[in-house]
Amino acid sequence: MSPRDSTAATRQALLDAAREEFAAHGVAGARVDRIAERAGVNKERIYGHFGNKEKLFDAVVVEALDDLTSQISLPGADPVDYVSRLAEYYRTHPDLVRLLMWEALNYRGQDLLPGQETRVQRCARKNEALAEGLGREPSQDTARLLFVLTGLALLPSMLPQLARIMLGSDHDPARMRQFVADFAGMALGPREQAGVEG
Amino acid sequence: MSPRDSTAATRQALLDAAREEFAAHGVAGARVDRIAERAGVNKERIYGHFGNKEKLFDAVVVEALDDLTSQISLPGADPVDYVSRLAEYYRTHPDLVRLLMWEALNYRGQDLLPGQETRVQRCARKNEALAEGLGREPSQDTARLLFVLTGLALLPSMLPQLARIMLGSDHDPARMRQFVADFAGMALGPREQAGVEG
DNA sequence: TTGGATGCCAACCAACTAGTTGGTAGCACT
DNA sequence: AGTGCTACCAACTAGTTGGTTGGCATCCAA
Numbered sequence: 344m345s346p347r348d349s350t351a352a353t354r355q356a357l358l359d360a361a362r363e364e365f366a367a368h369g370v371a372g373a374r375v376d377r378i379a380e381r382a383g384v385n386k387e388r389i390y391g392h393f394g395n396k397e398k399l400f401d402a403v404v405v406e407a408l409d410d411l412t413s414q415i416s417l418p419g420a421d422p423v424d425y426v427s428r429l430a431e432y433y434r435t436h437p438d439l440v441r442l443l444m445w446e447a448l449n450y451r452g453q454d455l456l457p458g459q460e461t462r463v464q465r466c467a468r469k470n471e472a473l474a475e476g477l478g479r480e481p482s483q484d485t486a487r488l489l490f491v492l493t494g495l496a497l498l499p500s501m502l503p504q505l506a507r508i509m510l511g512s513d514h515d516p517a518r519m520r521q522f523v524a525d526f527a528g529m530a531l532g533p534r535e536q537a538g539v540e541g
Numbered sequence: 542m543s544p545r546d547s548t549a550a551t552r553q554a555l556l557d558a559a560r561e562e563f564a565a566h567g568v569a570g571a572r573v574d575r576i577a578e579r580a581g582v583n584k585e586r587i588y589g590h591f592g593n594k595e596k597l598f599d600a601v602v603v604e605a606l607d608d609l610t611s612q613i614s615l616p617g618a619d620p621v622d623y624v625s626r627l628a629e630y631y632r633t634h635p636d637l638v639r640l641l642m643w644e645a646l647n648y649r650g651q652d653l654l655p656g657q658e659t660r661v662q663r664c665a666r667k668n669e670a671l672a673e674g675l676g677r678e679p680s681q682d683t684a685r686l687l688f689v690l691t692g693l694a695l696l697p698s699m700l701p702q703l704a705r706i707m708l709g710s711d712h713d714p715a716r717m718r719q720f721v722a723d724f725a726g727m728a729l730g731p732r733e734q735a736g737v738e739g
Numbered sequence: 740t741t742g743g744a745t746g747c748c749a750a751c752c753a754a755c756t757a758g759t760t761g762g763t764a765g766c767a768c769t
Numbered sequence: 770a771g772t773g774c775t776a777c778c779a780a781c782t783a784g785t786t787g788g789t790t791g792g793c794a795t796c797c798a799a
Contacts (some may be wrong), residue, residue, distance in 0.1 A: 344717065367649075368569065369567065369569060369570075371566065371567060371569040371570035371648065372567075372569035374572075397663075418719045439595075441646060441649075443644055444645070444646055445646065446702075447642070447699070447700055447701075447702055447703070448639060448642055448643065448646075449565065450702065451565075451639075451701075459706065462706050463570065463706050466706050466707045469590075470707065480658055483708060483712065483716075486707045486708045486718070487707075487708065487716070487717060487720045488634060488720075488724075489707055490696070490700075490703065490704055490708065490717070491693070491696065491708050491720065491721060491724050493703070493707075494692070494693070494696040494699075494700060494703075495689070495692070495693075498688070498689065500694040500697075501645070501683050501692075501699075502645055502688075502692060502695075503645075504645055505645070505688060505691070505692075506688055507690050508657065508660050508664050509664045509684045509685075509691075510681060510684045510685065510688065514681065517689070518681075518685070522682070522686075522689065523689060526686075526689050526728045527728070528729040529727065529728040529729075529730070530724045530725070530728035531727075532727070
């Protein structure tokens with residue numbers, strides 16, 4: 344491995360290890376030593392590459408969200424399908440959901456952090472796509488709809504214990520995702536789609 | 542103050558201080574010293590009254606949920622109203638929402654903790670009330686509906702930053718809550734209610 | 740009055756933490 | 770061969786952490 348490759352590999356190993364650690368324990372609970380150990384490199388490298396623990400966390404979140412963006416296409420004419428796809432992505436990427444929750448808990452009330460412009464723009468694009476799919480103009484109302492659809496997709500992965508408390512520990516997560524998507528479909532008005540079976 | 546009253550007051554002061562601290566920083570981030578200082582008692586009292594940091598956290602959550610239960614009546618014939626009331630309660634008790642999020646992040650995948658039976662029973666009662674209100678039998682489907690309704694009410698308080706990113710930092714939270722309730726109303730079928738004003 | 744709980748606290752401690760430092764090994768260019 | 774540079778690491782540090790201990794004050798029962 345050339346030194347450049349080695350550097351990049353070290354950095355990526357740290358990001359991967361950090362994603363696990365942060366997803367599991369959050370920023371405060373994460374241990375820098377554990378991250379370094381899991382990555383198989385010296386912990387000083389964290390400071391060399393990322394500056395400090397929090398910046399490493401930010402880098403992890405950015406990477407995870409970039410991944411989501413690259414894999415989930417914009418909402419189109421069928422918002423229910425969008426909810427389904429999102430929910431499925433969250434289900435298969437529980438780390439991301441947990442990272443977002445830790446992040447949501449960390450910055451409270453503050454103004455948007457620098458570096459959030461990317462996210463704002465991405466959401467604006469989603470809002471435009473959603474509005475176009477509905478044959479409407481992008482507005483606060485379509486943005487609110489986008490928020491609720493995104494939230495609905497998140498719910499089952501965000502609150503698995505609540506689901507267990509309400510449905511029993513042997514409930515079927517796949518049915519829950521189906522239910523959530525159907526719920527969105529019902530709210531969006533009478534269109535053609537599979538009814539709630541069962 | 543009699544010693545008993547004093548003891549009870551000490552205990553309550555600790556609970557109140559702990560609620561703030563835990564809501565703000567979570568279990569890992571909370572500092573036992575800060576809790577004791579805010580409560581105006583020695584930190585050893587935490588161990589005398591609650592055993593350790595985690596048990597104190599559990600006690601805080603139990604108290605907060607008892608409070609919610611005592612103030613929010615069961616869902617009835619109008620589930621949309623239930624969502625509204627819940628959302629309003631969460632808005633005025635952001636500490637509870639954050640506590641629930643920290644808790645959700647802490648215990649992952651595990652079986653239900655001892656002491657959760659109370660919660661299971663409460664949810665079962667809500668499910669029965671919801672089903673009765675809809676003129677249905679309690680089932681997994683009505684439980685899923687309860688989950689989604691609860692989740693919808695939680696969303697705006699759980700993800701305020703996402704709302705800011707999607708709607709701008711000057712958006713109106715009251716409108717968001719209205720939107721969420723209306724959304725639930727639309728999904729629950731054509732009934733009489735205020736339309737989404739735009 | 741006295742003896743024993745009980746609530747409380749100041750001071751303490753061992754373990755752990757994020758972050759730093761001084762130095763080494765390997766590469767690139769001259 | 771010599772020089773500078775970069776990625777890397779072992780060892781260290783200064784500060785913090787959850788939890789403990791020994792003793793003091795107050796109350797109540799006998």
